Amino acid sequence: MLRVRAFLFVSLLFLLATIANPVASQEQAPGPTLVLWPIDPVIEAPNAAAALWLENRGPEPVTLQVRIAEWRITPDEDVLEFNQTGVVPSPPVATIEAGVRQLVRLVRTMPLAPGREHAYRVVIDELPAPGAWLQRQSNAMALGVTLRMRYSLPLFAYGSGLSAVRRPERSGSRRATPTLQWRVERRDDGDWLVVRNDGSGHARLSRVELLTSDARRPLGQGLLGYVLPGTERRWLLPQGLPPADAFEIAAEVNGTSVIAHPVVHR
DSSP: OHHHHHHHHHHHHHHHHHHHOHHHHHHHSOOOOEEEEOSSOEEETTOOEEEEEEEEOSSSOEEEEEEEEEEEEOSSOEEEETTOOSEEEESSEEEEOTTOEEEEEEEEOSOOOTTOEEEEEEEEEEEOOGGGHHHHHHHHHHHSOOOOOEEEEEEEEEOTTEEOTTSOOOTTOEEOOOOEEEEEEEETTEEEEEEEEOSSSOEEEEEEEEEOSSOEEESSSSEEEEEOTTEEEEEEOOTTOOOGGGOEEEEEETTEEEEEOOEEEO
């Protein structure tokens, strides 16, 4: 009940501020004006860096902070460790004028373990422009929140002897490949889809659907999540499903369509 009241109170503040000052509310929620590419940068040995381009297509300068976190996962969530120093951005902060592109190099600072995929996330945060700091503080007090853009991209680095997922194999190396095991766990709190990856490369799961004899039921919209090598992820299944041996799972794994037959664990 306390959470519901707090949510309603914050929502009421936001509505009142929007009615009283529509210009300020539009400034707090601008349309997307930053273009990033590539959206899946990789670092392959012996290369020591990858390029990331940021283009400001908005009408005003934008200041961005770039951070790189070591990325690991638990069955239920992503865990980001920003205190790592294995890969660093250069520059870490940049002000990009309207209509200008900025190159950010993602630089490996130490050798990578051979034959392994190393997972990171590149997190890009919009910082307040110096001249707009007081205005943003005023808006934050009126709204109770401050909204700024954040972007997060996967970054994978490969030691010698391993090529990136979905990239051509290099001489003397093998391509990183996921090996997935699909199962359904019956638990007191519901049925869970569990996906384990025993392969050498990550699995990007998207467009996941549960297939029964007469229906297709989406499990989330678009990207469901990643399963890194040597880890597993789980997702709660909708209620009212038939027994797990009566349905299949259709998914795209790294852009390739697959059909899986989950094993039931009770």
